[in-house]
Amino acid sequence: MTDVVDTGTALGRPIKRKEDARLLHGQTNWTDNIQLPGTVHMAILRSPFAHAKITHLDVSGALAMPNVVAAFGAAELGDLNSSVPCVWPVTDDMVAPDFPALAKDTVHHVGDCVAVVLATDAVSAVDALEAMSVDYEPLQAVVNMESAISPGSTLVHEDKGTNTCYVYNLGGGYDEKVKEADVVVKRRFINQRLIPAFMEPRSVVAAPMGMSDEITMWTSTQIPHILRLLIALVTGIPENNLRVIAPDVGGGFGGKLQIYREEILVAQLARKLGRPVKWTETRSEDMVATHHGRDQIQDIEIAAKSDGTLVGLKVDLKANMGAYLQIITPGVPLLGMFMYPGIYKMDAYDFQCTGVFTNTTPTDAYRGAGRPESTYAIERIMDELAAELGMEPMELRRKNWIKHEEFPYTTIAGLTYDTGNYELATARALELFDYEGLRTEQKSRRDSGDRVQLGIGISTFTEMCGLAPSRTLGALKYVAGGWEHCTVRVLPTGKVEVITGTSPHGQGHETAWSQIASSILGIPVEDIEVVHSDTGRAPYGMDTYGSRSLAVGGQAIKAASERLVDKARVIAAHQLECSPEDLDYVNGVFQVKGDPEKAQPLGAVAFEAFTAHNLPDGVEPTLSAEATIDPQDFSYPHGTHLAAMEVDTETGKVTLRKYVCVDDVGVQVNPMIVEGQVHGGVAQGIAQALYEGASYDEDGQPQNANLSTYLIPSAPDLPSFITDTTCTPSTTNPLGTKGVGEAGAIASTPAIMNGIVDAIRHLGVNDVLMPATPMTVWKTIQAAKGGK
Amino acid sequence: MIPVAFDYKKASSVQDALAALAAGGEDAKLMGGGQSLLPVLRLRLNAPSVVVDCSSIPEIKGIKDEGGKIVIGAGTTHHAVMNDPAVKSSLKVLADATASVADPQIRHRGTLGGALAHSDPRADQPPVALALDAEFTIAGATGQRTVAAADFFQGPFETAVGPDEILVSVAFPKLDGWGGHYEKFNRAAQAWSIVGVAATVRMEGGKIAEARIGLTNVGGTPHRASAVEQALVGASSIAEIEAASMHASDGLSPFADEDADVEYRLHLARVLTARSVAKAAGIS
Amino acid sequence: MQHIKVTVDGTTYHKEVEPRTLLVHFLREDLGRVGTVVGCDTSNCGACTVLVDAVSVKSCSMLAVQADGSEITTIQGVSDGNDWHPVQSAFKECHGLQCGYCTPGMVMSSIDLLNENPNPTEAEIREGLEGNLCRCTGYHNIVKSVQRAAELMEGAKS
Structure with a gap:
């Protein structure tokens, strides 16, 4: 016995958080709280058009307004108008349009930055925006992905000659293998566009301070280190003269995994003006200028033997890039690419993804980044396959999932899952859920033709973590x-x-x-x-x-x-x-x-x-x-999530009655924090299923550009959750941990949607679009009835 | 965001407010609790020259039980209305609808009169005022006048209150012994009603003797479902209530939006009317 | 500019404000009371909730001039220095916060809720917090925190 360390004092205990004292007493250091002497405040003139030529821009009117220090359009900014970088060129021939911080002659989405004004107070800066003179010549907007890639479409970026960003392929052999299948099920799923909507709006302060030539930048970001490097690269500020601080940051969910044009502008202008520059977004700006998430059309095909044994899977994805590529925009769908097979064994997998430009806010990482989309598709289609085969959906999963004694297991997508025990997590979840009892109630409601039908949604998911x-x-x-x-x-x-x-x-x-x-x-x-x-x-x-x-x-x-x-x-x-x-x-x-x-x-x-x-x-x-x-491999948390969904067939209103999840995130350092992460993730996934969706009209005008139209659930919209965990330690890291930040958001969306479809499948329904609003559900039921 | 600059006048009396409105000209704006106005100003969708703040006028605040009716000052907050014992016992449907307005913070500031005079087609209290035949007292330069609810709501965000007038109070006939219910149907707790139905009924011997029904968000103004009211007389079962409620969509020409197209709105009007009446009548 | 006198967290201020100044901006920028935060511009998120004359108000939906003569309590005034209000204690104990940005508003709304209804049901807590958005917790532990706070406050009385 050499080292006797009482690890029980700390590891694995639900210790109360150190962070909470300052957060609960209002002593937090949010970026917007920082007010340095001599600060000038930046306000941004944004495009009201999705696609337009800027035919005239004169910022001089702003300069005549009270307290205004400077104003810039792209012309005035000149060489300081750096471009926003993309660090993930997924193919050699990927099309990457220029993304200048201030639009040069054409705006490409509503919210694109056109000009900035700087004043000694924020109110004066906003007032001065109205004194700028700008004329646009509206161009046709491209909003729909399928129209965008059809021949003759208007181009988002005329100079690029195409709206296709890239085409990426993985796998092969499905078309041959499918000949051995007895059943093939095809579906088109729509993973709608979401907005991260972290609670703290973005805010940036940059100031020449500290040692000579040093610029210090406080910003509400998830990635101060990466940001420092990228700001240095695109602005020319020597990296050793740049210090980036992310003080208290109020949520991110991927939305602050970014180098934003506003961060570039604030850094450049602080250097140019030699004084602190500050910008804090309004929520309305956030909704059009912070990157969005998801927005994929998923054509998926699954092939199986008549006994339910999976043969293969084919995925044809269209992924909306938006108007520009941001830090990892093109890579997000590829993070999902490896996860379409989920926890299942099969012999063939073909994947293709087409990245598409449209005149919309750029997309990028949002909680789960690619993996919620793939998990949604595989878990939804497993239910569809079960229905086609007349099998119990959990039974179909059980038949095809990797058994605990088969780990480590290399999937058809080429990943090696180190550990897991799907049987154990599922058994615990079924017990907590009263699965059999709810199936009995479901049958009796169906038999009696109850106005309110009950459905059970299953999601047996895994994800790859630990990037x-x-x-x-x-x-x-x-x-x-x-x-x-x-x-x-x-x-x-x-x-x-x-x-x-x-x-x-x-x-x-x-x-x-x-x-x-x-x-x-x-x-x-x-x-x-x-x-x-x-x-x-x-x-x-x-x-x-x-x-x-x-x-x-x-x-x-x-x-x-x-x-x-x-x-x-x-x-x-x-x-x-x-x-x-x-x-x-x-x-x-x-x-x-x-x-x-x-x-x-x-x-x-x-x-x-x-x-x-x-x-x-x-x-x-x-x-x-x-x-x-450097990690030796990814880690693979998994879990079984079950949702009991009530559907009022008369109004289409859906109610989540009970939610059970049993997650295996490996060894837990602090179970209280783990549980909190699961709650929040589950809520965000439920929000995708039931409440949230960012859409555009045909002119590219956003329809959900503030929090009164983009509906984030509040407390009465959600139930309390029943959570538990199992533990198969990861073998890819010495702590045996796996990761939990995204698990809930990845797992819950398909559980909810499977539950809704299960509730009304007997009425002829086999899919419901997200978000499952009352009208959407009611219309789906009406259409199914009409189709009979 | 920050509103465009405006002048501010805190009115201390109705006369004071009227004078400020007159002095302010056509770009003057009355503010009740400000819970609808301030977000509009923040988004710079409106830029008044002067905001006349009515939130501190004592004479338009408070709830009076005047025997046959309850008179509610226009400046009375939602919070006060929904918690008032007389309102809860004699105007249950108003208490219910008011409790469904927005959230606690907004109900602390927002006022009944402000909401009625704002006349948002999605609002929850206008259909109650309409169904209950409320009477609106409006003050202007030449004195006060009263307007029936049927004449008060004139269009989306448009009422009988003139640009140089102010809503003083709203009188609701007491409905002691009537059952009431407000059926709010929305997408999420924070969302506006897709359709809302205010129902209040008087029962006699297990049958509906009288009913008053108002719907919100099925047109530019709240809708009185008179045909349903007539058809309900004598109803004593769910089936009869549902049959009568089929008339809820009579004469409606609602608009379409992200939450509901015309067909779905008409459907909801019928279904939710039946549900609201059944709950008001205590029939299940 | 108009002259106002307000008491915020026990200190009385005499200030000149533009009529269009929102109460939350007055608190943050004129008084430096930055514990109260702004999360939206449509009165949905409730992050800016404070108590004005002892009832909860969204300070983004009230003008500073309207607060003339009022007594305001913010998250920075609910407990002194290192003390903890029972609602603050309960939020820590029940992990009712993650990023903490909605927290000032959640705590103020919870205090108001418990003032009006000292022993709320889960449904009443959820309804009572309808005007406050949280993106991190899924509300599960916020509800537990308010339940726990109710117990702590009840215990303090007896």
């Missing part, structure tokens, strides 16, 4: 790695700094990362400070998205903490005049084996390392250690 092995990302042409960094420092006072490259915005990293470090260092959670989201204090990192922070970042914390103990052990042994092997490390104290009175706590070791008066030869002063970890 990602750098080599894999490279093979996919993503221009960055997937590693994560941590430095652990014990300060001379014994306090610990865990410096992480992850960048939380609600996930509770300050608490959970302290728990990981505490479990190894034996130092109380309260004495550990997690330093993050500031490229000045935490210089290395790949930030927070794709459920990667724990699965990748957690490994780095563990490795750095262990290395620190190793170094401290050498110093302690020198102080205690024994060999390092003769020391036990118990709850933060080195003790000589067999003589626990002879001991030195970690803090004392740190002080020795600081004074350096008596260090062993060859040991450098200061007590810190670092680790940069």
